[in-house]
Amino acid sequence: MNLEFLVEEASLKEALQNLLPKILPSEITFNIHDFRGKEDLLKKLPNRLKGYKAWIPNDYKIIVMIDEDREDCLKLGDF
DSSP states (O other): OEEEEEESSHHHHHHHHHHHHHHSOTTOEEEEEEOSSHHHHHHHHHHHHHHHHHHOOTTEEEEEEOOOTTSOTTTTTOO
């Protein structure tokens, strides 16, 4: 299995690069793609997901991580 993380900033990417190898089984691989903030990630997310749809194998999982920043989390999906 491979996990594809889409995160809003480089600091979260750095944290995950240190944390994930310690908590994931060795057979799980991962990639972390950082963006220039939440707005950048949400703006690019639809096209990124369309790109994944064209090639992603069944054993890949996509994880999108964004900060709430005191916003209504139900409205964050209205990008």
